[in-house]
Amino acid sequence: MSHHLYDEMQSLGGDVRSHYRDFAAWLQRTPGDKIAQKREEAERAFHRVGITFAVYGEDGGTERLIPFDIVPRIIPADEWRTLERGLKQRVRTLNLFLKDIYNEQAILKAGLIPPERVLGNAQYRREMQGFDVPGGIYAHVAGVDIVRAGEGEYYVLEDNLRVPSGVSYMLENRRMMMRLFPELFATQSIKPVEHYPDLLLENLRGVAPAGEDQPEVAVLTPGAYNSAYFEHAFLAQQMGVELVEGQDLFVQNDAVYMRTTRGPQRVHVLYRRVDDDFLDPLAFRPDSMLGVPGLFSAYRAGKVTLANAIGTGVADDKSIYPFVPELIRFYLTEEPVLHNVPTWQLRKSDDLAYCLDHLAELVVKEVHGAGGYGMLVGPAASSGEIDAFRARIVAHPDKYIAQPTLALSTCPTFTDSGLAPRHVDLRPYVLSGKAVNLVPGGLTRVALREGSLVVNSSQGGGTKDTWVMAH
Amino acid sequence: MLCRTANELYWMARHIERAENTARLLDVTYRMSLLPYEVVEPGLAWAQPWAVPLITSGLATAFYQRFPQLSAENVLRFMVLDAANSSSIYCCLRAARESARSVRGAITSEMYEDLNSSWLEMRRQDYDRIQTAGVSEFLDWVKMRSHLFRGVTFGTMLRDEAYHFIRLGTHIERADNTARILDVKYHTLLPSAADVGGAVDYYQWGALLRSLSGFESYRKIYSDVITPRRVAELLVLREDMPRSLHACLNLIHETLEVLCDESSKEIERAAGELHARLHYGKTDDIIKLGLHEYLMEFLDRISALGMEINRRFLVPTY
Numbered sequence A: 001m002s003h004h005l006y007d008e009m010q011s012l013g014g015d016v017r018s019h020y021r022d023f024a025a026w027l028q029r030t031p032g033d034k035i036a037q038k039r040e041e042a043e044r045a046f047h048r049v050g051i052t053f054a055v056y057g058e059d060g061g062t063e064r065l066i067p068f069d070i071v072p073r074i075i076p077a078d079e080w081r082t083l084e085r086g087l088k089q090r091v092r093t094l095n096l097f098l099k100d101i102y103n104e105q106a107i108l109k110a111g112l113i114p115p116e117r118v119l120g121n122a123q124y125r126r127e128m129q130g131f132d133v134p135g136g137i138y139a140h141v142a143g144v145d146i147v148r149a150g151e152g153e154y155y156v157l158e159d160n161l162r163v164p165s166g167v168s169y170m171l172e173n174r175r176m177m178m179r180l181f182p183e184l185f186a187t188q189s190i191k192p193v194e195h196y197p198d199l200l201l202e203n204l205r206g207v208a209p210a211g212e213d214q215p216e217v218a219v220l221t222p223g224a225y226n227s228a229y230f231e232h233a234f235l236a237q238q239m240g241v242e243l244v245e246g247q248d249l250f251v252q253n254d255a256v257y258m259r260t261t262r263g264p265q266r267v268h269v270l271y272r273r274v275d276d277d278f279l280d281p282l283a284f285r286p287d288s289m290l291g292v293p294g295l296f297s298a299y300r301a302g303k304v305t306l307a308n309a310i311g312t313g314v315a316d317d318k319s320i321y322p323f324v325p326e327l328i329r330f331y332l333t334e335e336p337v338l339h340n341v342p343t344w345q346l347r348k349s350d351d352l353a354y355c356l357d358h359l360a361e362l363v364v365k366e367v368h369g370a371g372g373y374g375m376l377v378g379p380a381a382s383s384g385e386i387d388a389f390r391a392r393i394v395a396h397p398d399k400y401i402a403q404p405t406l407a408l409s410t411c412p413t414f415t416d417s418g419l420a421p422r423h424v425d426l427r428p429y430v431l432s433g434k435a436v437n438l439v440p441g442g443l444t445r446v447a448l449r450e451g452s453l454v455v456n457s458s459q460g461g462g463t464k465d466t467w468v469m470a471h
Numbered sequence B: 001m002l003c004r005t006a007n008e009l010y011w012m013a014r015h016i017e018r019a020e021n022t023a024r025l026l027d028v029t030y031r032m033s034l035l036p037y038e039v040v041e042p043g044l045a046w047a048q049p050w051a052v053p054l055i056t057s058g059l060a061t062a063f064y065q066r067f068p069q070l071s072a073e074n075v076l077r078f079m080v081l082d083a084a085n086s087s088s089i090y091c092c093l094r095a096a097r098e099s100a101r102s103v104r105g106a107i108t109s110e111m112y113e114d115l116n117s118s119w120l121e122m123r124r125q126d127y128d129r130i131q132t133a134g135v136s137e138f139l140d141w142v143k144m145r146s147h148l149f150r151g152v153t154f155g156t157m158l159r160d161e162a163y164h165f166i167r168l169g170t171h172i173e174r175a176d177n178t179a180r181i182l183d184v185k186y187h188t189l190l191p192s193a194a195d196v197g198g199a200v201d202y203y204q205w206g207a208l209l210r211s212l213s214g215f216e217s218y219r220k221i222y223s224d225v226i227t228p229r230r231v232a233e234l235l236v237l238r239e240d241m242p243r244s245l246h247a248c249l250n251l252i253h254e255t256l257e258v259l260c261d262e263s264s265k266e267i268e269r270a271a272g273e274l275h276a277r278l279h280y281g282k283t284d285d286i287i288k289l290g291l292h293e294y295l296m297e298f299l300d301r302i303s304a305l306g307m308e309i310n311r312r313f314l315v316p317t318y
Helices: A018-029 A032-049 A077-101 A115-119 A167-180 A182-187 A196-205 A229-239 A295-300 A321-332 A349-357 A383-395 B003-033 B049-056 B060-066 B072-081 B089-102 B109-123 B127-133 B135-156 B161-182 B199-211 B215-222 B228-237 B245-259 B262-279 B283-289 B291-314
Strands: A052-054 A063-065 A068-075 A141-149 A153-160 A217-220 A242-244 A249-252 A255-260 A263-267 A269-272 A305-307 A362-366 A375-377 A400-404 A410-415 A418-427 A429-432 A436-438 A443-447 A461-468
Touching: A018 A068, A018 A182, A032 A063, A032 A068, A032 A167, A032 B109, A068 A077, A068 A167, A068 A410, A068 A418, A068 A443, A077 A141, A077 A153, A077 A321, A077 A429, A077 A436, A153 A321, A167 A182, A167 A196, A167 A229, A167 A443, A167 A461, A196 A217, A196 A229, A196 A269, A196 A429, A217 A229, A229 A242, A249 A263, A249 A295, A255 A295, A255 B003, A295 A305, A349 A383, A375 A383, A410 A443, A410 A461, B003 B049, B003 B072, B003 B089, B003 B135, B003 B161, B003 B199, B003 B291, B049 B060, B049 B072, B060 B072, B072 B089, B072 B127, B089 B109, B109 B135, B127 B135, B135 B161, B161 B199, B161 B228, B161 B245, B161 B291, B199 B215, B199 B228, B215 B228, B228 B245, B228 B283, B228 B291, B245 B262, B245 B291, B262 B291, B283 B291
Parallel strands: A068 A461, A217 A242, A217 A269, A269 A305
Antiparallel strands: A052 A063, A141 A153, A141 A418, A141 A429, A249 A255, A255 A263, A362 A375, A362 A400, A410 A418, A418 A443, A429 A436, A443 A461
16 A cells, blocks of 8 residues: 555644644643543543444444544645535536436436446336426435545545435534533634534425425434434434334325324425335335335325435445546536546456456445445455455456545544554535535544554444534 | 324333332332341241332232242342343333433433433442442432432423423322332231330331431421321322322323323323322321222222323324
8 A cells, every 4th residue: 555645634744734733733732641531531421422323233232332533634624615516516416317317317318327227226216217306306415425545635435325324423523522622613713513403404394395384304213223323313303303213104195194192293304214125115125114104105196205315326326436427527517526536347347357356456345335344445355355255256247346445544543552543534414405505524434443444333433523624 | 292202201201210219119128127027927928028029019920930039139139130120220220211212302412311321320230239339329329310310301301292291101100109119018017916106117117208208208297206197198198298199190180281182181080080089088088998908099090090191192093
């Protein structure tokens, strides 16, 4: 791997970058035991508040704390302006793409994407064809994963358009930092993110079925044992709306109702954090205990809005990802502001041949994979692991894409042996409704193991607060 | 409010209140066990003070399925720490915290944090730790955690439906538990018939009063020796005594008046009837019927009211 890693805080020469100057000075003058005490305070507070997540594969209800690091990831104002522009452009495009493929299919007619990539995709929902969703918005909430590599240029690593999670950590991390270091916020101009829930609620109300003046919004969760349950409850509470499970809802005459202590009550917008497959046992998986029978029919009848829409997965699929820059040119006639990571599509024989020869240098991902599962990080893998993965690729090359192992930027992070550079990424949350909006910031995830590039919380990643400077 | 939410809030409150009252029940048992007593009929387990909390909670059968013999240690293990006894303090705090977790949007973050802290601390307890710190010390801790939770609830929560369902759960459970704790004395034997009205008898009534936080109030109100008649009056009929049956029914009736609409008038009426029996009841009549008999009848009525609440608000069928 390259030795010239881009560090968020220090330039290659060891100088502190200007936007980190105040924080670095604070680190410098604060005694070690005071910092240790702050770190303990943070851990205690997170435990008490109960900001935990469940880990799949561990015994039911196992709750773990996502490690939190007190060194913020700081983004200078000018870089954020570019990111913001690029993110809005990208998400606007992906919504146009979704609307197109479920309706006119102009992109397929233009021959820019092989039709089977879209229509044959397991995430493409035929049930959604020819049906107007309110405002033409499909991905109301998008989490776009951004990394920084080489000399510090930003790349989009992936788009998450299904039920992206993590925004509660963005908000809680900020609350924690303001509690631990009020003086740092008092003396610097750090842009606020706390209004995210208000923005989300406004956004959701804006996509209610036409004619509803006072739309009732609810958050639909799979339940308390879901890994992101804390976040579902948190967002419902912050927005002041009901947190419902499938069992709390029923459908009558294509309208959706909640079971309340005062009888049935209508719901117009569901911010659903349940996967497509489980939403409605009558329309999708019949064995789903999490869904609401008849929900899809109510949706198609225009009596309830689902956010995100059903079938958005096709647009964040890794087999569509390589086409996104083309999509931006096609739908917006603009040049992409943010770069894609160069990607080999292993269904193409040239790409496959090259990658099989260079597995030890590449990151290989499953096209439909999510959460860091089913992926090979070549430089970190043993030869045995590489051989096992090679066999899987050869059996189904079309299920994989490969990318160069990016030298992800690092950010100083507290470790057992003191402050050390660890790789980070960034997930801003883009809201689409009547307008496209995002709060200045996002979730910075950090790979806590030395040298590791995997930042997923299920794989030993931690989080940091993300500061966007006002100037 | 969602029925599921109301259900979780109601049971969250009931479980916290039950944990507190189990601590009170064990506290009175512990105090009584320190007194001299004779096994009147050798071999009869119920004759021992540590059988009493099992009997009044209706848990004797469950206990003997889990433990071969009656002893202070086994009863404490069963009533405090046993993960298989759904009424143990351990299970009550776990259930309360799980309920809170599943409806955390409906309560304040301070309330959740408080319950979560209680649970995290409870999880660290084991028998040796409790013994080392002292049984009374531990039972006091349980009571304090319950007081704290009620205080946080009172001090932070919007007076909305959620608040009312929490209050309803607290007072339904408290009414039931106070009746059971009062009944302890009925099951606790004196060394001999001649001891009725004697020092041990006096001390037993005193222990019962203390466990219901009524000792000082008793002194203030009556300024006299402790008699069963006055204890009954204080903890059944006096509405200024916060753990009395009358005080509980005041709150239950008041809360149901807020929660019930036209379609649920019957629950409000049933609560009103039960309330009236306490409001207009006479100590003489209780003594004539027998306190134990009176309490048994009350437990049936409060349980019936609980089932109606369940059917109408918490797990409706429509």
